[in-house]
Amino acid sequence: MRLYADCPSCLNEISFWTWDESRAEINKANRGKLNLKCKKCGEENDIFTSEIYAKKNKLLLILSLSIFLIGTPYIIYFFWEKVTSLGHYSALVIGLICTVPFTIFMIINKNEARRVRLFNMG
Numbered sequence: 001m002r003l004y005a006d007c008p009s010c011l012n013e014i015s016f017w018t019w020d021e022s023r024a025e026i027n028k029a030n031r032g033k034l035n036l037k038c039k040k041c042g043e044e045n046d047i048f049t050s051e052i053y054a055k056k057n058k059l060l061l062i063l064s065l066s067i068f069l070i071g072t073p074y075i076i077y078f079f080w081e082k083v084t085s086l087g088h089y090s091a092l093v094i095g096l097i098c099t100v101p102f103t104i105f106m107i108i109n110k111n112e113a114r115r116v117r118l119f120n121m122g
Helices: 023-030 058-084 087-121
Strands: 002-006 013-017 033-037 044-048
Antiparallel strands (some): 033 044
């Protein structure tokens, strides 16, 4: 998970990556403080874990959106021959097939929002 903190010296945002999913795990591993180096001013600062926050991952959002935008036409193209042979029910089947990429998109976004919210709450 990508986490962020503000540099006390220059107020620049410091970002770092960790496997920890909660503040409690970071507190346990680092005893309440993290030593982070600011890329802008070069100072090493002790940052309390209460000053760390999470944001939504933009790469994950782009990935889920591309699955939705690319997956939907690809699935329709792949199943078009079989769907049109169904006659009156073809519109229903196309609608149901299109829900698969949309569902993947929604699940990824919901899980990412939940992870960020839970980290920032506690």
